[in-house]
Amino acid sequence: MRLELVRRPESPWFGIVAPLLAVALTVASGFVLFLALGLDPVETLYQFMLAPLTTFQSLTELGVKGAPLALIATGLAIGFRANVWNIGAEGQLIIGAIAAGGVALAFWNEAGWWILPLMLAASVAGGMAWAAIPAFLKTRFGVNEILTSLMLTYVASLILQMLVFGPWKDPDGFNYPQTRLFSEAALLPVLIEGTRLHAGALVALLAALAAWFVMARTVTGFEIAVVGDAPQAARFAGFSTRRTVWLSFLVGGGAAGLAGAFEAAGPIGQLVPVLTPGYGFTAIIVAFLGRLSPPGIVAAAALMALTYIGGENAQITAGLPQAATGVFQGMLLFYLLATDGLLRFRIRLTGARSPRAAQP
Amino acid sequence: MSAVPPRLALAGITKRFGAVVANDDISFSVAPGEIHALVGENGAGKSTLVKIIYGLLRPDAGVIRWNGETVAPTDPHAARRLGIGMVFQHFSLFDAFTVAENIALGLDAAGDRRALAARIASVSASYGLPLEPGRAVGTLSMGERQRVEIVRCLLQNPRLLVMDEPTSVLTPQEAEVLFATLRRLAAEGCSILYISHKLDEIRALCQRATILRAGRVVANCNPAVETARSMAEMMIGNELRVTKRMPSDRAPEKPARLSVNGLDRPAERAFGVALRDIRFSVGPGEIFGIAGVAGNGQGELMEALSGEWRTSAAAAIAVDGAPVADRGPQARRLAGLYTLPEERNGHAAVPGMSLAANTLLSARHHMGLTRAGVIRRDAARRFAQRIVSAFDVRTFGVDVPASSLSGGNLQKFVVGRELLQKPAVLVVAQPTWGVDAGAAAAIHIALADLAREGAAIVVISQDLDELLSLTDRIAVISGGRLSRTLQTAQVTVDEIGLLMGGAEGETRDAA
Structure with a gap:
């Protein structure tokens, strides 16, 4: 028995059908999962997928959680387009x-107006510096960037x-492992009074x-795409792979670092041992779910934010374990890759033949 | 009419891709032991037809009969079980593996190693195809690699052997050896379907020829009684423009536009070739040919000339007197040196990108396709359209991906992209590789026109006929060294064949 992959004819619909199908399959699997956990699957799925969309407060939370995902994924997608695999956005976020x-x-x-801009500049520089390490190791010594960045x-x-x-522990903090609360001047302005939606969401959209x-209209974007698609053609055109690797890491690291500053100076307001529920990793899913295109990434970030909020929601109302959020996200990526592969290729089983049979 | 049914008979084969009819009601047959030529322009439908025979594509209509019985091979395994063997133009061999390992990988049922090695040895000996089963493929010449592919087919006892452009990688002497093998196979009853553009070869080798044009059979003829010219006319459907060039009246005192002064390059890959002390110069209006069997340093030389490989010895390459050997491809284009590599897909063009986007690879600066780092998409589309109309590229517009064009049409597009930029020096590798006679003539005429306008042109090619009809002077690259330069008008094929085999320089050491 042998498995063969047979390429199907290309269709422009694949790019749209695959993510939709992946979402549908995730929901269907969720149904079975919740049933197996002894929960009411319809009610749990409602709490998970739809309830967060019914109140204004939770819609703004979608922006709070979606913004860092979109910002990081936008940066990462540039590198992924060039086949540069920066898996370490979480670390770049932390350093930022x-x-x-x-x-x-x-x-x-x-108190000064300059404190917040200085913080943001420092976070971008910090994220870039951290991302520069795998970039240097790759361009100088050919070290696999997936391992180093991770x-x-x-x-x-x-x-x-x-x-x-x-050293940074809050001296008045009863020995809790966290820093002082940032001063007013070091906090991000809130966009809508009474919510946590902060200026970072706007920056993520602008980014x-x-x-x-850049990707669709400039020579730099073209260069990145050519390096990713056809490295030899990139050399022929006079594009530098080394430059693209550096660019990918610096943009990805800078965006992740900035997202880190937004988290610390936004919803959290201080530094704590664990800053995010793994935004830097989830952003990888977001980048691919969004087909590496910025509009798709914004939509995918909103969907991922929904699974975070829905997960919390379902924990409270339906008693769903916290791990269910991760399982949901994992299923989504799994189904995306699977539908993508199966739409492009057909699997064919070829029967086993006796090794001697065909000999003369 | 004999009582024996034809080995292969096609009746009414039709294949559509969307609106395009690639094969339209094609019928012909190949008798047992016949060497049958399949001739046609690029896009005439040869590849599609071969893929149908080999089970890679299913016809929309029509019947395939094998020894009189209707068959419908659904995949290459089924075709091979019937007894159809195929030698592709591009080899599918792994450099680091041995001959025996490569053959085992390609067989449906390889059996055990030692028995296989013995069978390889016996088949290769009995057909005059000497091979050492234990040698790494990376150390073999192109001709030897082709032998590996042929032996792989022969091990499956084919009753029909399909050969796609087999001589494009061979020296004239190697081609003669191949012909002897094919005649021998045919004499034993194996039919051969021979696909080639080299009409002289077909006349020498084949008993019958089927000529395709625009997906249809336009003629069935006996090549022995036709001339190459009459077959070419059937193929392209109108009278052929002869491309034989008069030698350029280059004034010898004019300074060289391109000069290469002792270019050295160490071997980089495991099976790479080192370039040693390459020297030549090309004047205005001159076409300089570099002949040689594939894998003798042409790729390395091309990279060194294009700027994909650089050296700190800047003066090793000079364009109009300006040293450029330390600069990258784009800087060299600014100096007037344009290049076009042999491989279209993935090197001279990005297959997944549109024709318009592909103009940006080399023409973004000179044709003003960008402004302040932003792509002027209209300008890129207009330039692509200019190439398409000037070089008769058959395409559904300039927004389709490059991969949707046939090989010859994509070649016309990339050649046009460089030529329309009016380079001072153009280095082009295999400009008509896999291109039909009509397109090849158009490309040759365009190159000759560019030379007449004062450009210096270097053509690196394995097609001797092309070099002999196009160039003013010619040199041979062998084992990374360039031979002395010969006047094309006075050179003989035998002389070049000997230089190709390394008769002048050192013999090539097996990395």
């Missing part, structure tokens, strides 16, 4: 948050813990718009 937090803590008893995430996480358990323009 540390850089921003450092600025906030250094000037915590001062492993650096754990290093970043430990650095954060070292700081909040040690998506800018990324779309």
Whole structure:
């Protein structure tokens, strides 16, 4: 018995059908999963997928959780387009948050309009610096960037813990492992009074718009796409692979670092040992669910944010375990890859033949 | 009429791709032991037809009869079980594996290693195709690699062997050996379907020829009684323009536009070739040919000339006196040096991108297709349209992906892209590789016109006929060294064949 993949004729519909089918299959599997857990599947799915869309408050939460996902995924997608695999956005996010937090803590008893911009600049620089390490190792020594960027995430996480358990711990904080609360000048302005929706959501949308323009309309975007599609043609055109690797990592790291500052100076308002529920990793799913195109990424980020909020919702109302959110996200990526593959290729089983049979 | 049914008979084969009819009611037959030529322009439907015979495509209508029985091969396994063997133009071999391993990989049922090695040895000996089963394929010449593919087919006892452009990678001497093998196979009763553009070869080898034009059979003829010219006219449907060029009246005192002064390049890959002390110069209005069997350093030389590979010895390559060897491809284009690599798909063009986008690869600066880093999409589309109309590229517009064009049409497009930029120096590898006679003539005329306007042109090609009819002077690359330069008008095929085999320089060491 042998499996063969047979390519099907291309169709422009694949790009749209695959994500929709993946969502439908995830919902169907969720139905079975909830049933097996002894929950009312219809009610749980409602709490999970639809309830968050029914109140204004939870709709703004969609923006709060979707913004960092969209921002990070937009940055990562540029690299993925060029076949540069930065898996370490979570670490770049953490370093960005540390850089921003450092600025906030250094000037915590001062008030000035310049504190917040300085924090954001520091976070971008921090994320870029962290991403520069795998970029350097790849371009200089040919080290696989997937491993280095991923492993650096754990290093970043430990650095954060070292700081909040040690020198940066709030002196008035009853020994809790967290920093001081940032001063007013170091917090992001809230867009809608009474909600947590902050300016970061606006920045994420602008970043998506800018990324779309760069990728679709500029020579730099063309260069990235050619390096990803046909590296030899890129060399013929005079495009530099090394430059593209650096660009990919710096943009991806900068965006992730900025998202880190938005988290620390937005909903959290201080540095804590665990800053995000894994936005840096979920953003990888978001980038692919959005087909690496900025408009798709914004939609996919909203969908992923929905699974976070819906997961919390279903925990409270239906007693769903917390792990269900991760399972849901995992299923979504799995089904996306599966539908994508199966729409493009047909699987054919060829029967086993005796190795001697065909010999003369 | 003999009582024996034809080995292969096609009746009314029709295949559509959307609005395009690739094969329209094609019927012909191949008798046992016959060497049958399939001739046609690019896009005439040869590849589609071969894929149908080999089970890679299903016809929309029509019947295939195999020894008189109706068959419908659904995949290559089924075709091979019937006894159909196929040698593709592009080999599917792994450099790092041995001959025996490569053959085992391609067989449906390889059996055990030692028995296989013995069978390889016996088949290759009995057909005059010497091969060492234990050698790594990366160390073999193109001709030897082709032998591996042929032996792989022969091990399955084919009753019909399909050969796609088999001599494009061979020296004239190697081609003669191949012909002897094919005649021998035919004498034993194996039918051969021979696809080629080289009409002289077909006349020498084939008993019958089926000529395709625009998806239809336009003629069935006996090549021995036709001339190459009459067959070419049947193929393209109108009278052929002769491309034989008069030697350029280059004034010898004019300074060279391109000069290569002792270019050295170490071997980089495991089976790569080192370039050693390459020297030549090309003046205005001159076409300089570099002949040689594939894999003797042409790829490495092309990369060094294009700027994909650079050296710190800047003066090793000079364009109009300006040293450029340390600069990248785009800087060299600004200096006037344009290149066009041999491989269209993925090197000279990005298959998944539109024709309009593909103009940006080399023409973005010179044709003003960008402004302040932003792509002028209308300008790119207009330039693509200019190429399409100037070079008669058959395409459904300039927004279709490059991969949707047939090989010859894509070649016309990329050649047109460079030529319309009026380069001072153009280096082009295999400009008519896999291109039909009509398109090849158009490309040759365009190159000659560019030379007449004062450009210096270098043509790196394995097609000797092309070099002999197109160039003013010619040199041969062998084992990474360039031979002395010969005047094309005075050179003989035998002389070049000997230089190709490395008769002058050192013999090539097996990496």
